[in-house]
Amino acid sequence: MIKIGKVLLVGRANVGKSTFVNNVIGQKVAITSPKPQTTRFSIRALYEEERGKIIFVDTPGIVGKAKDYLSKRINEKTLQILNESVDLVLYMVDATRKRDFEESKVLGLVRKINRPKILVINKIDDPGKSFLPQYKFLEEEFKDVFQISAINNMHVKPLLDKIFEYLPEKNIDSEELPPDLVYPIINLDSKIFLGELIREKIFLMMGEEIPYTTTVMVDQIAERKNGITYIKARILTTNDRYKGMLIGKEGRKIKEIGSYARKEIALAINKKVFLDLNIEVDAHWQEMYY
Ligand SMILES: Nc1nc2c(ncn2[C@@H]2O[C@H](COP(=O)(O)OP(=O)(O)OP(=O)(O)O)[C@@H](O)[C@H]2O)c(=O)[nH]1
Ligand SMILES: [Mg+2]
Numbered sequence: 001m002i003k004i005g006k007v008l009l010v011g012r013a014n015v016g017k018s019t020f021v022n023n024v025i026g027q028k029v030a031i032t033s034p035k036p037q038t039t040r041f042s043i044r045a046l047y048e049e050e051r052g053k054i055i056f057v058d059t060p061g062i063v064g065k066a067k068d069y070l071s072k073r074i075n076e077k078t079l080q081i082l083n084e085s086v087d088l089v090l091y092m093v094d095a096t097r098k099r100d101f102e103e104s105k106v107l108g109l110v111r112k113i114n115r116p117k118i119l120v121i122n123k124i125d126d127p128g129k130s131f132l133p134q135y136k137f138l139e140e141e142f143k144d145v146f147q148i149s150a151i152n153n154m155h156v157k158p159l160l161d162k163i164f165e166y167l168p169e170k171n172i173d174s175e176e177l178p179p180d181l182v183y184p185i186i187n188l189d190s191k192i193f194l195g196e197l198i199r200e201k202i203f204l205m206m207g208e209e210i211p212y213t214t215t216v217m218v219d220q221i222a223e224r225k226n227g228i229t230y231i232k233a234r235i236l237t238t239n240d241r242y243k244g245m246l247i248g249k250e251g252r253k254i255k256e257i258g259s260y261a262r263k264e265i266a267l268a269i270n271k272k273v274f275l276d277l278n279i280e281v282d283a284h285w286q287e288m289y290y
Contacts (some may be wrong), residue, residue: 003052004175005087005167010113012106013037013061015094016122020150021045021058024160027184030058031200035211037061038203040074040290042081045182051164055178057086062109064102070212073290082113088166089117093138095147096129107138116166118144120159125149186269191218198233198261198277202246205257210245213238215285229269232276236285243279254279 009017013036021043022028029045031038043058059078066072091110093103110117119142121135132147139145144162148155182193195216203211220232235254237243247254254277262275282288 001169002172003164003167004054004170004172005052006055006057006085007088007090007163007167008057008082008084008086008113008115009059009090009092010082010106010110011061011092012094012102013063015061015092015097016150017061017092018043018058020090020092020120020122020148020156021056023150023153024056024156025184028197029182029184031196031203033200033203033211035203035208036063037071037074037212038200041077043182044178044180046177052167053172053177054163054167055181057081057084062102062106064100064105068212070286070290073286077290079109082109086115087168088163089113089115090120090163091117091142092120092122093135094123095121095132095135096123096126098131099134117142118146118159118162118166121145121147122150125152125154184268186265188221188223191221194218194221194231194265195233197264198235198257198275201257201260202235205253205260206246210237210242213242214246215289224274228272228274229265230274230276231265233278235277235279236282237279238281238283238285240281243281246279 011017018030018032018039021030025045025047030043037060039058039060045056047054047056059081060074062075062078063071066075119138124147146155146159148159195218198216202214214235214237216233216235218233222230224230235246237246258275258277262273266273
């Protein structure tokens, strides 16, 4: 018998949910960036150790006022995930940000989830910008409260101990793992994961609004005879102006994005990579995929 269960991460955008999951697992399974709603769909990833298995369900951050179509759809989809049956909920808040109506909205949603919950106050490594006192009142409502720094793995171990306390004991053989787990190992089927790695670079390297006009489609991954892994991908954006900005002066921007992504992929698979990256205008990709 081992402990095994599903743990759902909920919180507003940018609190550090994906950073937490990556650092606990010890590998990048979800992309992260300083921009809100970097995560666009739920990501299931497996943490394994001698005590058992935790299936973390990372979710897109909930935004207070979803203005555009994409953001609205992401919010709607996230609300559906909150109804999923899980063993435990981690409600993550960001100590470096003021508590505002958005946080109240998320708290309202968390209250409706009828499962055991742990309050996780993240980013306590940044005392200069601490709004910790604003979250103090939540300690009455949540029996278990952990102050952590997901980025530095600070105080994460006691939180993991507590998570395991909540998980049920099961017979491993009878327990099926979800089929849609993200494995950070890149192979010929890793189109979605590779697309995410490229999309992350757009979030990190482009100005405010551009990332929200884009998605990335990986069309082909092939092992070439010369030992090079060939990856063909397209960045979709919604109009020509954005396309121009993504290309940049003399094609510099797209080159930078491609080179950053290629280096990370090459390092991950320990092979030479050729990334054939193009930009396409498709005014309707959001309705197609979300
Ligand atoms: N100082 C500090 N920054 C952190 C910490 N955890 C995450 N961050 C930063 O916060 C930003 C958002 O992190 P993400 O992990 O992408 O946040 P998220 O909650 O998954 O965001 P969405 O997917 O947009 O909902 C990134 O720039 C992270 O580097 C932390 O413990 N301390
Ligand atoms: Mg995220």
